[in-house]
Amino acid sequence: MGTYSTVMEAVTEATGLSPTAFFTILAMMVVVYKIVCGMFLGAEDFRQKPQKEPIQVGDITESELRAYDGSDPKKPLLIAIKGQIYDVSSSKVFYGRGGAYSMFTGRDASRALAMLSFKPEDLTGNLEGLSAEELSVLEDWECKFLDKYPIVGRVVQPSNTSQNGDGLHIHHNDTNGHQQQPTKDD
Numbered sequence: 001m002g003t004y005s006t007v008m009e010a011v012t013e014a015t016g017l018s019p020t021a022f023f024t025i026l027a028m029m030v031v032v033y034k035i036v037c038g039m040f041l042g043a044e045d046f047r048q049k050p051q052k053e054p055i056q057v058g059d060i061t062e063s064e065l066r067a068y069d070g071s072d073p074k075k076p077l078l079i080a081i082k083g084q085i086y087d088v089s090s091s092k093v094f095y096g097r098g099g100a101y102s103m104f105t106g107r108d109a110s111r112a113l114a115m116l117s118f119k120p121e122d123l124t125g126n127l128e129g130l131s132a133e134e135l136s137v138l139e140d141w142e143c144k145f146l147d148k149y150p151i152v153g154r155v156v157q158p159s160n161t162s163q164n165g166d167g168l169h170i171h172h173n174d175t176n177g178h179q180q181q182p183t184k185d186d
Helices: 002-015 019-040 062-068 089-095 110-115 132-148
Strands: 058-060 078-081 084-087 151-155 161-163 168-171
Touching: 002 019, 062 078, 078 110, 078 132, 078 151, 084 132, 110 132
Parallel strands: 058 151
Antiparallel strands: 078 084, 084 151, 161 168
16 A cells, blocks of 8 residues: 555646546546547558559550449559559559549540640640640659659550451541451461
């Protein structure tokens, strides 16, 4: 009982508070600390998460790129800049569904990034008519993406040919819009 009395007297002498008031305030401070820390960091934030190997998509068209917009949680989140496709899945908070930049996901966002625009009509790879300053802004974005995200493919123009199982390429239209005859592969 001597230790208890000594501790209580030391608390009163050091703080000027009764032991009950001191320990109540101390308990409240611990609770507030836990609540505030829980708002910002969780235990899982300190665990090292294993890095997934990015899926290489290779050469795909803009319409194929749209399948990687976050609507399918099994697919990676992809964004193209100047035709290079980046896997931004590691930043789901920003690029995933509901994220601040989710509108860029599954698209070639070159023009929008260059213009610092969130307009849907600017979500294109078309760089025509951009100023030197806007192209410089785009270059900065490209450098940031190169440093942070892996390149997993590139955007290509849709092919004007399709191939059937016989090795025949069926050319849909020539430059004048006329139907062309099938050709046989060698």
